[in-house]
Amino acid sequence: MDIVFMGTPDFAVPSLEALLEIEVIKVKGVISQPDRKRGRGQKLQPTPVKKKALEYDLEVFQPEDISEGIDKLKEWAPEVIAVVAYGQILPEEVLNLPHYGCINLHSSLLPKYRGAAPIHRAIINGDQVTGVTTMKLELGMDTGDMILQQEVEITAEDTVGSLHDRLALVGGELLVQTLTAIADGSVSYQKQDDTVATYADKVDKKEGEIDWGQSAEDIWNLIRGFNPWPGSYTYYQGQRLKLWASQVVDQKKVNDKIEAGTIVELDNDLGIVVQTGKGQIALTELQPASKQKMSATDYLLGYDIKVGSKLGD
Template sequence: MRIVFMGTPDFAVPSLEKLCEADLTDVVGVITQPDRKRGRGQNLQAPPVKEVALDYDIEVYQPQKVTSEEGLDKLEEWAPDLIVVVAYGQILGKEVLDLPDLGCVNVHASLLPKYRGAAPLHRALIEGEDVTGVTTMQMDEGMDTGDIILQEEVEIIPQDTVGSLHDKLATTGANLLLETLEQIEAGTAPRIPQNSDQATYAAKVSKEDGEVDWEQSARDIWNLVRGMNPWPGAYTYKDEELLKLWDSEIYDETASSDFTPGTVVKTDDEQGIIVQTGEGQLLITQLQPANKSRMSATDYLLGYELEAGVKLGEK
């Protein structure tokens, strides 16, 4: 089966590697986003998918727009039986979707129709889901609206962050993709229409989404911290200075006090910083002051003054 693979970030790497190693598939070309300037030095960096493709001696094409005349010409030159799309980052359009005989298959990091859109990992954690998963889908012109082929559930455990969940779903997605292609080859792959009445949308997250609203419950803030780690990071303010929150626990889900939400109730040299929320109390266990490295809350308390009664979130 001649495959053109479209993908860009780390999430797509296990899927590409799986296809390159499989006897079933012949990856004849890889399309990925152009190299971008990144980091403090603004050095030009290749997407992770490009680096893997070059390791396998696969031709790489990086168009600004895949639906351009040049992009369509390249696809016709490669003549794929099927296009696989994993976190590519561009809308394909009907010309691309209709080009291969077997169409285009997408690996999406949610149990569709829940969490269609750009940030299913972040939103599943922020919303406090206990289960998520991966869907392989026959693509159509809508936003993650195509027929479901296969799905696999993945449990979300309390220790999960976007980082850990990303790694689990990337591996699960790669395995599910190969199973999907085996069934397509055998002519046994199901096509299950999505129920749009059950659809939810996972909007892209921004840095502004990470600001903690201490009026929310301890559970909601705990989910936000997990759902913003490692990017873009949950944050609050102490004495008008930014304070990123990287790890936390629900200290007491029902505790109340005379303190208003956002107020430090207690500092504990062994546990961390206990903060009153709109419902219950949150224990901050890892944080990052402005222009400093991440540190445990106990280390923070050794070097910074923070006492009960201090109000967080005021700028």
């Protein structure tokens, strides 16, 4: 079966690699977002999918707008277009071009978490299970008929980074199963129940500022859900302090005598213990402004911070 692969970031790379290993699937070409300037030097960098495609000598096309790629798609004449985190909404002309349509891999258990940031939202909301779904694309936002799903556990050790990587690998395997089923005619489709659909809005960097009035568990989830990007933070003595890791010390106790955000204990083993709106949380890995990230133990050795001090702007 001839396919075109459309994808851009790291999340899509395992899917492309998995498809290239299947004999019944032939990748005719790859469409990715244009190269962008990145890093301090602002050098033009290829997308992760483009880099991987070139390793396999695949032809790569990078239109600024996918509507500019119609002629190239017609030239490749795919039976299926496989879409994984491409980064643009596909117009009807593209959706209708392949015989079997456009098949998308989405990083949630649809219809939960349609939209841009399902992995972030799953951790921020304290979910214990998420997963990946393959579906046939239509004009709506992640509303197409589902094909296959695979659950993935969210562990207490997970960050958005670690969960992202696991879902990418599981998703690649699920996409192979999906396209194989399309090729041999065994595929089946299931309508989504729109009445239980939820949406995962794009993450805003400002959401990463800690509200110490929230519970210790909610703050812990936010720190995990923003690690490594876009990063959570608070302020100490007017300076931004990034927070990379933490642990809940007490998730139930409410202490009206101690203002939320107040440092209640400094412990080289436990970390910097802070009172929240409900319970206490220990900050275990931090990053002061213009410094490298460090453990709480190293931070306490190098910075003057006292019990009774308050975090927050």
